[in-house]
Amino acid sequence: MCGIIGYSGPLEAKKILLDGLSQLEYRGYDSAGIALFDTLSNIRLIKRTGKVAALRQACAKEQDSSHCGIGHTRWATHGGVTDANAHPHRAGRVTLIHNGIIENYHNLTNEFGLEGKLVSQTDSEVAACLLDQFYRGNPLEAIKELTLHIEGSYAFCVLFDDRPGEIYGIRKVSPLVAAYTRSGALIASDLTALIPYTRKYFVVPEGHVAKLTGYKISLYDMEGTPVSPEIMEVNWNMDSAMKNGFPHFMLKEIHEQPQALKNTILPRMSKGLPDFTDDNIPDELFCQCTKIHMIACGTAMHAGMVARALMEPVLHIPVTVSIASEFRYEDPLVDQDTLAVIISQSGETIDTLAALRLAKSRGSRTLAIVNVKGSTIARESDFVLYTHAGPEIAVASTKAYSVQLAALYMITCRMALVRKNFTKDQAAAFLSGLLDAIPAMETMIARKEEEKHLVTHLINQSDAFFIGRGLDYAFSLEGALKLKEISYIHAEAYAAGELKHGTIALIAPKVPVIAIATQEHVFLKTISNVREVKARGAFVILLTKEHAQVDSSLADIHIRIPDMDDRFTVFPIAVILQLMAYYASIGKNLDVDQPRNLAKSVTVE
Numbered sequence: 016m017c018g019i020i021g022y023s024g025p026l027e028a029k030k031i032l033l034d035g036l037s038q039l040e041y042r043g044y045d046s047a048g049i050a051l052f053d054t055l056s057n058i059r060l061i062k063r064t065g066k067v068a069a070l071r072q073a074c075a076k077e078q079d080s081s082h083c084g085i086g087h088t089r090w091a092t093h094g095g096v097t098d099a100n101a102h103p104h105r106a107g108r109v110t111l112i113h114n115g116i117i118e119n120y121h122n123l124t125n126e127f128g129l130e131g132k133l134v135s136q137t138d139s140e141v142a143a144c145l146l147d148q149f150y151r152g153n154p155l156e157a158i159k160e161l162t163l164h165i166e167g168s169y170a171f172c173v174l175f176d177d178r179p180g181e182i183y184g185i186r187k188v189s190p191l192v193a194a195y196t197r198s199g200a201l202i203a204s205d206l207t208a209l210i211p212y213t214r215k216y217f218v219v220p221e222g223h224v225a226k227l228t229g230y231k232i233s234l235y236d237m238e239g240t241p242v243s244p245e246i247m248e249v250n251w252n253m254d255s256a257m258k259n260g261f262p263h264f265m266l267k268e269i270h271e272q273p274q275a276l277k278n279t280i281l282p283r284m285s286k287g288l289p290d291f292t293d294d295n296i297p298d299e300l301f302c303q304c305t306k307i308h309m310i311a312c313g314t315a316m317h318a319g320m321v322a323r324a325l326m327e328p329v330l331h332i333p334v335t336v337s338i339a340s341e342f343r344y345e346d347p348l349v350d351q352d353t354l355a356v357i358i359s360q361s362g363e364t365i366d367t368l369a370a371l372r373l374a375k376s377r378g379s380r381t382l383a384i385v386n387v388k389g390s391t392i393a394r395e396s397d398f399v400l401y402t403h404a405g406p407e408i409a410v411a412s413t414k415a416y417s418v419q420l421a422a423l424y425m426i427t428c429r430m431a432l433v434r435k436n437f438t439k440d441q442a443a444a445f446l447s448g449l450l451d452a453i454p455a456m457e458t459m460i461a462r463k464e465e466e467k468h469l470v471t472h473l474i475n476q477s478d479a480f481f482i483g484r485g486l487d488y489a490f491s492l493e494g495a496l497k498l499k500e501i502s503y504i505h506a507e508a509y510a511a512g513e514l515k516h517g518t519i520a521l522i523a524p525k526v527p528v529i530a531i532a533t534q535e536h537v538f539l540k541t542i543s544n545v546r547e548v549k550a551r552g553a554f555v556i557l558l559t560k561e562h563a564q565v566d567s568s569l570a571d572i573h574i575r576i577p578d579m580d581d582r583f584t585v586f587p588i589a590v591i592l593q594l595m596a597y598y599a600s601i602g603k604n605l606d607v608d609q610p611r612n613l614a615k616s617v618t619v620e
């Protein structure tokens with residue numbers, strides 16, 4: 016939920032920190048700050064509420080004379096959005112930035128008599144105060160003592176007054192990556208801040224301290240023993256993390272979906288069948304389980320809902336989808352016969368990570384579908400199926416959703432093949448249908464101007480309803496979330512047949528109802544539900560396949576996707592729903608890529 020960065024090296028630290036924070040801003044943008052060692056080895060602190068641009072302006076008059084410093088962009092958890100609560104935090108000889116949550120910070124405040132000494136309302140300042148109390152000249156020892164007292168999640172970067180040019184990083188759950196490059200030593204929350212300088216990096220292992228100086232990075236375990244980092248290679252380039260001429264990352268990422276699907280599907284096809292050999296995912300993983308339990312949050316959970324509706328009629332085994340933040344506090348019915356499928360774009364969502372750990376503790380074998388290579392969820396799962404969407408910068412997930420679905424569809428196909436639910440020909444036909452979804456997406460992207468006009472009927476409304484049956488209902492969940500999170504219009508997804516059991520009371524003249532009717536076996540039933548809302552004055556936006564027979568008086572706007580196998584309509588439908596939300600947000604002059612109150616990776620509970 017926050018972005019952190021540290022630099023030590025021969026170049027001007029202020030510029031590197033500010034540029035890095037701009038790259039990390041999608042992780043949180045309530046406030047930002049930097050701390051720099053100046054030429055006299057004093058630490059200067061500059062921090063402001065607002066986005067990195069406000070901090071950049073505040074730093075403009077700062078003379079450029081520092082070669083070591085840390086920076087932070089915040090998504091508020093403890094304490095409001097104020098300059099005092101912005102990071103970095105100083106306490107005595109310690110300057111610290113933090114991503115995560117110290118769950119026992121109240122107890123620590125009392126235990127160490129910090130009441131009345133704190134200038135902020137944050138848990139992070141408590142950590143800085145403790146570290147200062149523990150610091151007797153040896154950073155590693157002080158950091159170790161701190162980790163013995165605090166509970167929760169953290170990624171810290173720390174400066175000590177008497178150690179100019181040095182930065183110390185330590186993490187638990189929250190992410191930290193680091194690299195020594197020709198430009199110097201860098202550490203950050205994720206690769207988007209390192210990419211301009213290097214393609215080689217390492218993940219700071221939990222319970223290890225990274226020490227950065229201007230000439231190297233050292234890694235130590237908690238006993239102070241040097242450890243060699245596991246060097247990894249970045250699998251995308253800087254352009255992927257830039258807008259490249261698009262007005263917003265979200266529109267760019269919507270356009271990238273066809274290529275992202277190709278990158279995710281094609282390398283895993285062999286003789287027209289799904290093949291996970293290179294992913295080291297054995298068929299016995301799919302043969303042995305008697306049930307599937309998918310666990311995720313937000314859009315990733317909606318991908319699971321689509322997969323559930325697809326999988327059960329094919330595999331004839333129970334498929335459950337759980338919201339990770341619920342799953343982790345239930346007594347879930349998962350065991351050694353359960354295949355737990357963990358879905359996460361970032362691979363760092365703390366609720367999903369906790370759910371993964373719970374499923375593993377119950378004996379389930381775990382398969383993660385993750386977009387970020389080397390992320391915590393990827394590393395802790397038994398098996399990983401990486402999606403290859405490239406970095407997704409817009410807070411509203413688009414291409415990650417469609418590649419998660421592509422991965423889930425391929426898993427369904429491979430499972431059906433090895434469990435003899437599909438013959439080879441049926442599996443090949445299924446995979447061919449999945450590939451046909453790609454040109455269908457391109458068609459809808461090419462017709463995006465149609466969407467721009469329809470949102471005029473949405474943007475002045477306070478509510479909107481998305482309805483559908485079967486797979487169409489699963490699609491509608493994501494449509495409602497997209498519209499809500501970037502246009503701030505309250506939107507609700509409803510099983511079309513359920514509407515009349517109460518919620519139809521909310522349908523009044525001009526209330527927008529987006530009806531998805533691509534599933535032929537329930538098409539007429541859905542159309543009946545559309546008539547019910549139309550009879551009550553709803554403004555109906557109907558999404559069907561090309562040759563669906565509908566009387567013209569039924570829908571106020573009718574959008575048709577190319578004719579295709581019902582099972583794959585989610586892909587062009589997703590494009591329509593994403594563009595609908597995008598243009599609604601634009602129409603309301605909102606910040607599409609960084610909506611209020613949100614952040615890209617939810618690494619706090």
Ligand code: AGP
Pocket residue numbers: 312313314315358359360361362363364367410411412413500615616617
């Ligand atoms: C989707 O538009 C949101 N950004 C959010 O719901 C997101 O899908 C959710 O936080 C899960 O994130 P993850 O896939 O990185 O775990």
